[in-house]
Amino acid sequence: xxxxxxxxxxxxxxxxxxxxxxxxxxxxxxxxxxxxxxxxxxxxxxxxxxxxxxxxxxxxxxxxxxxxxxxxxxxxxxxxxxxxxxxxxxxxx
Numbered sequence: 316x317x318x319x320x321x322x323x324x325x326x327x328x329x330x331x332x333x334x335x336x337x338x339x340x341x342x343x344x345x346x347x348x349x350x351x352x353x354x355x356x357x358x359x360x361x362x363x364x365x366x367x368x369x370x371x372x373x374x375x376x377x378x379x380x381x382x383x384x385x386x387x388x389x390x391x392x393x394x395x396x397x398x399x400x401x402x403x404x405x406x407x408x
Contacts, residue, residue: 324365326388326389327365327366327367327368328365329365329389330362330365330368330373330387330388330389331362331363331364331365331366332365333386333387333388333389334362334363334376334380334387335363337380337382337386337387338363338380341380343380345359345360345363348376348379348380351379352372352375352376352378352379353375354372354375354376358372359376362376373387373388
């Protein structure tokens with residue numbers, strides 16, 4: 316593990332970028348997402364700004380966007396097809 320927490324900051328910023336990009340790709344507003352996810356507006360803004368996010372919050376956002384959480388956070392599951400937050404297998408286009 317690195318001596319400092321800069322890697323965490325970088326990772327949270329990447330997550331925020333992925334969330335924002337997917338939301339925009341789907342043509343959704345922040346209002347639509349935070350309301351559907353039943354989270355606070357500021358919470359979604361903080362996630363997209365790259366600030367810390369709880370796993371439950373990310374699961375809710377992933378569910379609303381209908382994407383595997385691995386697509387938002389990155390990692391090995393992303394490369395192996397992943398599992399959608401609903402527990403169903405990810406379907407490739």
